[in-house]
Every structure is written in structure tokens, then in C-alpha cells.
Amino acid sequence: MVSLDGRAGGIRGAERRQARRAQALPPAQSEPLKLAELNDHIGYFLRRLQVALFKDFIRTLAPVDVRPAQYSILILIAANPGRSQAAIGRALGIERARLARMLHELERRKWIERRAAAGDGRSHALFLTAAGDKALARIKALTARHEAQMVELIGSKRRMLLLELLREFG
Amino acid sequence: MVSLDGRAGGIRGAERRQARRAQALPPAQSEPLKLAELNDHIGYFLRRLQVALFKDFIRTLAPVDVRPAQYSILILIAANPGRSQAAIGRALGIERARLARMLHELERRKWIERRAAAGDGRSHALFLTAAGDKALARIKALTARHEAQMVELIGSKRRMLLLELLREFG
Numbered sequence: 001m002v003s004l005d006g007r008a009g010g011i012r013g014a015e016r017r018q019a020r021r022a023q024a025l026p027p028a029q030s031e032p033l034k035l036a037e038l039n040d041h042i043g044y045f046l047r048r049l050q051v052a053l054f055k056d057f058i059r060t061l062a063p064v065d066v067r068p069a070q071y072s073i074l075i076l077i078a079a080n081p082g083r084s085q086a087a088i089g090r091a092l093g094i095e096r097a098r099l100a101r102m103l104h105e106l107e108r109r110k111w112i113e114r115r116a117a118a119g120d121g122r123s124h125a126l127f128l129t130a131a132g133d134k135a136l137a138r139i140k141a142l143t144a145r146h147e148a149q150m151v152e153l154i155g156s157k158r159r160m161l162l163l164e165l166l167r168e169f170g
Numbered sequence: 171m172v173s174l175d176g177r178a179g180g181i182r183g184a185e186r187r188q189a190r191r192a193q194a195l196p197p198a199q200s201e202p203l204k205l206a207e208l209n210d211h212i213g214y215f216l217r218r219l220q221v222a223l224f225k226d227f228i229r230t231l232a233p234v235d236v237r238p239a240q241y242s243i244l245i246l247i248a249a250n251p252g253r254s255q256a257a258i259g260r261a262l263g264i265e266r267a268r269l270a271r272m273l274h275e276l277e278r279r280k281w282i283e284r285r286a287a288a289g290d291g292r293s294h295a296l297f298l299t300a301a302g303d304k305a306l307a308r309i310k311a312l313t314a315r316h317e318a319q320m321v322e323l324i325g326s327k328r329r330m331l332l333l334e335l336l337r338e339f340g
Binding site for chain 1: 202203204205206207208209210211212213214215216217218219220221222223224227238242245246248249250253257258261263310313317320323324328329331332333335336337338339
């Protein structure tokens with residue numbers, strides 16, 4: 001398990017490889033668990049690292065109480081003012097009902113506003129408010145700290161390599 | 171967005187790069203959204219690929235109604251019979267209450283059993299039942315299909331590279 005704060009939370013790669021090489025032993029509760037088939041599932045490892053990153057993000061952004069999906073929405077609205085709820089949802093792969101709840105929460109905090117889109121009464125164009133703009137500056141400072149912690153964890157070169165590989169599917 | 175079934179669900183890497191090179195244009199609802207700062211967040215891309223993989227996993231394993239975390243638990247119990255609930259939870263990073271609910275569900279399906287651990291009445295040793303063993307064979311056949319689909323999506327070489335990189339943090 002990825003340990004962001006230096007305390008071991010589980011099994012590290014090297015120990016696991018060692019465990020796989022070892023003979024079958026009687027089960028001692030202190031022995032690292034065999035990951036068996038999980039070792040070949042990319043989804044398993046993707047999920048582990050993603051959970052570790054999100055935990056660090058949530059912890060680092062606790063002062064502003066912003067979670068990863070909220071952050072993504074704010075960034076997209078700031079960079080694409082006036083776009084529709086549907087466009088934001090499609091771009092982020094957030095399903096309609098969940099997005100509606102999240103936008104409602106961001107409106108409640110007075111960070112975004114919805115205006116009826118010209119020519120389509122059912123659609124809403126999304127904008128950041130001045131307060132949202134100000135909040136985003138503070139949020140970005142905290143996400144920069146989170147990213148610096150991620151470079152620390154992953155290593156600068158490995159982070160770039162992963163980013164390159166993953167962007168192909170983004 | 172990763173499109174597993176060939177239907178475009180969002181913006182592909184190449185289009186996005188093109189969009190970034192383009193001049194600022196008046197917002198047309200058909201224009202791809204700028205990802206802006208999200209382009210530099212590894213967590214964003216990890217999450218996107220992880221969600222796509224999990225969706226495919228859930229869809230492919232629908233005939234047996236097994237989700238990724240349930241699968242991980244079954245694999246670990248099969249490979250490490252007699253280990254405690256706490257050890258499984260630690261290895262997978264699943265918090266106690268959620269793991270208890272999931273184990274309860276697997277017991278209800280008669281795939282696993284909990285036996286009081288020798289020397290510790292509060293602890294339970296986990297085992298697969300004969301029915302669980304049989305179910306796991308079917309489940310493994312379906313996960314092999316899922317992995318084949320992932321090789322199709324990601325590419326065999328890129329999958330290995332990602333797996334190597336991600337395992338370091340697993």
C-alpha cells in the first residue's frame with residue numbers, strides 16, 4: 001500500500017516480490033499477504049495509487065473543503081466560461097444527477113452561477129463568480145502543494161512518464 | 171474520455187492538444203473543453219483510466235455480479251487461507267466497516283466463511299468455501315476476458331509499462 005506519510009500501511013513492491021519467491025509457509029499473521037492474480041491487474045494498481053493521491057488531495061485541501069471532483073469542475077468552468085452543464089459532465093465523465101448535486105453545492109457556496117443559456121431554456125451556462133475566482137486562487141495554491149507532495153512520493157521522472165502514458169487515455 | 175466501446179464519450183488526447191494550440195475562440199457548445207490545469211494533475215488522469223477500467227470490469231463480470239473490491243477480497247482469501255479480516259483490510263486498504271459489510275455479503279452468497287481464530291476469540295480467520303472456490307473459477311474466466319479487453323484498449327506494451335510503474339506504489 002502506498003504510504004504517503006512514511007508509515008507503512010501495507011505491502012511494498014519489493015517485499016511482495018520476495019514473498020512470491022518464498023516457499024509456501026504455514027500462515028503466520030505477520031507474513032505479508034500474497035497478492036496472487038491481483039499482481040497482473042492494472043486496475044488494481046491504478047486504484048491503489050489513485051486512492052492514495054485522492055487522500056493526499058483531500059487532506060491538503062481540507063482548509064478549503066474541496067474534493068477532487070469539485071476542483072475539476074471549478075477548473076473547467078474557469079477555463080471554459082459559459083459552457084453547459086452537459087458539456088462539463090461529458091468532459092469529466094460525471095453522471096447527470098451527481099453533477100447536479102455538486103453544482104448545487106458550488107452555487108450554495110456562491111462560487112459559481114448558472115444562467116439560462118441563450119436559445120435553450122432547458123440548458124444552463126456556467127460561470128465562476130468573483131468569489132469563486134478568489135476561492136480558486138487559494139485552491140490552486142493548495143493543489144500546487146499537493147502536486148509537490150506527489151512529486152515527492154512518485155519521483156519527478158516517473159511522474160512525467162506516468163502522466164504521458166495516462167494522458168493518452170484521458 | 172476513454173471510450174471502451176468505440177463511441178466517443180468525450181475528448182481524445184490528440185483533439186485536446188489541437189484545442190490547446192488553437193487561438194481563443196468564442197465559446198461554441200461543440201468545441202472541446204480546455205482541461206487547463208487538469209492537464210498537469212496525474213490524479214485526474216489516473217482517475218479517468220481507473221473509472222474506465224472499473225466500468226469494463228463491472229460490465230464484464232455482470233453475469234456473476236462481482237465488483238472489483240469483492241474480486242480482490244476473494245483472490246486474497248483464496249491465496250491466503252486462514253488470514254484475518256484485519257490483514258485482508260490492511261493489504262487492500264479497505265476500511266473496517268466497509269470490509270465487514272463486504273464480507274457479510276460474500277458470506278450470504280456462501281462463498282466465504284469466517285472461523286474464530288485460534289487463541290483470539292475476537293479475530294476471525296477467513297476461508298473460501300467449496301462453492302466459493304467454484305464461483306472463483308468462473309469469476310477468473312471473466313476477469314481474463316476483462317484483461318484481454320484492457321490489452322485491446324491500452325496496448326500490450328503500454329499496459330506492461332504502466333503495470334511496472336504502478337506496481338512500485340502498490
